[in-house]
Amino acid sequence: MSDLRLAELLAGRDHDNVDLWGRTINPQFTRVLKKIGFDREWTRAEGAYLWDARGDKYLDMLGGFGMFNVGRNNPRVRAALVEALELDLPGSVQLGASPLPPLLAQELIRRTPARLERVLFTSSGTEAVEAAIKLGRAATSRTRVLSAEHSFHGLTLGALSASGSGEFTERFGPLLPGFARVPFGDLDALERELRAEDVALFLIEPVQGKGVNLPPAGYLEGAQRLCREYGTLFCVDEVQTGFGRTGTLFAFEHWGLEPDLVPVAKSLSGGYVPVGALLMSKAVHAAVFDSLEHSFSHGSTFAPNELAMAAGLATLHELDEQDLVARTARLGERLLELTLPLVERYDVVCDVRGLGLLWAIEFAEPESGKRSYRLLDRVQPGLFAQVVVVPLFKEHRILSQVAGHKIPVIKGIPPLTISEPDLEWFADALDETIRKAQRLPRALAKLALTAAGVR
Numbered sequence: 001m002s003d004l005r006l007a008e009l010l011a012g013r014d015h016d017n018v019d020l021w022g023r024t025i026n027p028q029f030t031r032v033l034k035k036i037g038f039d040r041e042w043t044r045a046e047g048a049y050l051w052d053a054r055g056d057k058y059l060d061m062l063g064g065f066g067m068f069n070v071g072r073n074n075p076r077v078r079a080a081l082v083e084a085l086e087l088d089l090p091g092s093v094q095l096g097a098s099p100l101p102p103l104l105a106q107e108l109i110r111r112t113p114a115r116l117e118r119v120l121f122t123s124s125g126t127e128a129v130e131a132a133i134k135l136g137r138a139a140t141s142r143t144r145v146l147s148a149e150h151s152f153h154g155l156t157l158g159a160l161s162a163s164g165s166g167e168f169t170e171r172f173g174p175l176l177p178g179f180a181r182v183p184f185g186d187l188d189a190l191e192r193e194l195r196a197e198d199v200a201l202f203l204i205e206p207v208q209g210k211g212v213n214l215p216p217a218g219y220l221e222g223a224q225r226l227c228r229e230y231g232t233l234f235c236v237d238e239v240q241t242g243f244g245r246t247g248t249l250f251a252f253e254h255w256g257l258e259p260d261l262v263p264v265a266k267s268l269s270g271g272y273v274p275v276g277a278l279l280m281s282k283a284v285h286a287a288v289f290d291s292l293e294h295s296f297s298h299g300s301t302f303a304p305n306e307l308a309m310a311a312g313l314a315t316l317h318e319l320d321e322q323d324l325v326a327r328t329a330r331l332g333e334r335l336l337e338l339t340l341p342l343v344e345r346y347d348v349v350c351d352v353r354g355l356g357l358l359w360a361i362e363f364a365e366p367e368s369g370k371r372s373y374r375l376l377d378r379v380q381p382g383l384f385a386q387v388v389v390v391p392l393f394k395e396h397r398i399l400s401q402v403a404g405h406k407i408p409v410i411k412g413i414p415p416l417t418i419s420e421p422d423l424e425w426f427a428d429a430l431d432e433t434i435r436k437a438q439r440l441p442r443a444l445a446k447l448a449l450t451a452a453g454v455r
Contacts, residue, residue, distance in 0.1 A: 016041050036386070037394050045072040048418040050399065058393075059422055061400040061412045066209075066240045066358075069267035070318045071417035077270035080314035084306055091306035100309035107316050108279060111249055113258040118285035121304040122276040125239030125265035126154025129203070131278040131298060132261045133158050136201035136233045138297070139287035146193055146232075147203045148184040152210045152404075153237055162203050165210055167405040184208060185216040190223055194230040201233040201261065206251035209240045210404035212360035212411055214353055220255045227260075233284065235261035239276070240358075243267045244319055244416055247329030247356030254355070260284055270315040275308035324416045332356040334420055335412070338427035345431070348384065348438050359412040360403055361430070363388075366438075382408040387437045388430070396429035 013020060018039045022030035033039040041053035048071060050058040060072070070077060084100075091098050105119035120135075122128045133145055147153065147162040154160065160168060161175040169175060182189040193199060204223060207214055220236075227234040236259040241251035243264070248254055250262070261284060265276030288297050319325060332354060339361060342349045347366035354360060363384050385402045389410060392398045403411035412426070 036390050047071040047073075048415040048422060056397055058397040058399055059414075059418075059425060061398055061414045061426060063413045063415050064271065065266070066245060066413045067266045067269060068271040068415040069243050069245060070270055070315055070322075070324065071415045072271055074270055074314075074318060076318055076321075077272060077311060077314040080310045081272060081307055084310035089306045092302070092304070094301075098304070098306065100306050100313070101304040104309045104312045104316075105277075107313060108264075108277065111316070112262070112279055115258040115260065115281050116262060116279045117282040118280050120278045120280065120285075120298065121308070122265070122278065122300050123274045123303045123308070124154075124276050125237075125263060126156045126159040127300060127303075128239065128263035128265055128276040128278045129153045129159040129162065129237060130156055132201065132203065132235050132263050132280075133162065135278070135280065135284060135288045135298060136235065136261060139284045140200045140231065140233060142198050142200035142232075143178045144199045145179050145201055145203060146190070146199050147179070147181050148205070148208070149181045150184060150208055150210055150213065151181070151203075151205055151237075152208075153203060153205075154239075165404065184213060185219050187219060187222045187226065191226050191230075194226055194232055197230050199230070199232045201235045202227050203235045203237060205237045205241065206255070206257075207241055207246065207355055207358055209411075211362075211407050211409050212353060212358055212403060214355060215255075220252070220257060224257055224259070233260040235259060235263070237263050239263055239265045240413070243315065244325040244328050245356055245358050245413070247325065247332050249319070249325055251355070268312045268315055269308070270311045270318070273305075273308045273311040275312050276303070277312075322417075328356045328416045331416075331418065331420065331423060332359070335359055335423050335427070338423060339430065342431060342434060346434050346438055349434065354412070357412070357414055357416055357418070360409050363408040381406040384408055384437070385410050388433050391433045391436065392429055396425075396433065398426055398429055 015023065018030050018033060018041070030039070042050055043053050044051040048060050050060050052058070089099060101121060108119055109117060120131055122131060137143055145162055147164060149164040151164040153162045155168060158176060160172065161179040163169060164181045180193060182193055190202070202223060206220060224234045236252045236257060238250050238252065243249065245251070246254065252259060260281045262279040263276070264279065268277065269275045289295055335357065336352065336354055339352045342361065343352055348363050349361060350364035351362040382402065385408050389400050389402055392400055401411055403409035
């Protein structure tokens with residue numbers, strides 16, 4: 001009996017990655033990749049870089065949607081996973097306590113405010129949000145859930161019901177009852193909803209991922225105060241902002257918050273094994289798991305597996321050993337320093353903003369009234385941002401993303417291992433690309449219309 005050899009399996013494919021993906025997983029996705037020229041055959045990744053089959057090196061400003069905080073293929077996280085496999089640990093005993101989950105839980109708890117004393121493991125961010133909704137309702141004996149407009153919390157039905165992004169929700173209704181949204185940053189609107197004292201939890205991203213929207217001064221502190229006043233649990237979604245992304249381990253530290261519930265995931269994985277968690281107060285946990293009969297009130301069969309726990313432990317260790325959190329704060333300031341001048345340099349750039357290495361540039365129709373910009377905006381709002389993203393990739397070998405459907409914003413969420421020269425590479429490429437895109441030559445206009453599906 002022979003062992004499976006992955007290298008041989010990869011070498012023996014009868015189609016390249018993109019074509020095989022289209023045949024077996026999602027043909028419409030691969031059509032998009034081909035239309036905009038992103039259909040590369042990726043062969044290798046390390047840190048903040050990707051290499052294609054031609055040997056060209058790309059800077060990864062997308063970071064797997066924020067999954068690779070400690071870098072792609074981090075060798076020390078990989079070594080921990082190999083060691084975990086070699087130890088033959090008794091994982092997922094189910095009716096028993098396996099060794100690694102409480103060690104990771106302990107490490108998470110000691111890094112958070114004293115209010116957070118319990119951990120429930122999940123396999124993803126959306127599952128962690130689902131757990132927060134379910135447990136929050138049980139703990140408060142209330143059914144309503146509040147979130148913010150333009151928010152994103154995941155794509156399973158409960159998390160989707162809390163999300164304020166119409167492009168994800170409109171085709172999948174009716175969504176779950178009991179969910180409502182308030183404007184991000186509006187404390188008066190929040191208080192009007194909380195006054196009835198029937199809201200189980202207020203679910204909020206400290207920085208909104210769709211658009212990289214920063215909270216107004218005093219908003220998050222005020223929201224926490226109102227939740228305490230009206231008996232609503234304060235739930236801060238750190239799925240994307242957690243583990244150093246914003247220059248503190250958790251984004252809520254910027255505002256001195258002490259949430260009742262904190263869903264986390266993405267980069268806790270080290271980029272290898274799916275892992276998420278819901279961090280919660282002892283009071284919430286005790287109200288749900290309140291008896292022997294209710295000790296199995298919520299869980300996930302595969303979530304606290306030993307490989308996921310090893311990845312989480314290694315990721316936290318790597319953040320500490322490489323001082324990545326403080327480094328991210330410094331690099332975030334440098335990225336803003338390099339890109340803020342674009343607001344003055346180009347009338348099509350209306351804002352540059354960010355916190356740590358969660359960064360965005362926003363475009364708007366120039367006051368001079370460029371016909372080309374208006375044309376693109378009529379075809380699809382926010383399309384000008386795509387006119388920048390595509391040349392960044394094809395001409396400068398930088399992978400980036402538009403921050404949301406019909407949003408004129410490009411988002412940067414690179415691995416935290418990115419270097420200052422990398423940021424200079426990105427800023428110079430961005431400058432040149434915007435300069436060209438602002439004139440919108442015919443070839444770029446055609447490319448944008450093609451990307452929008454018009455041609």
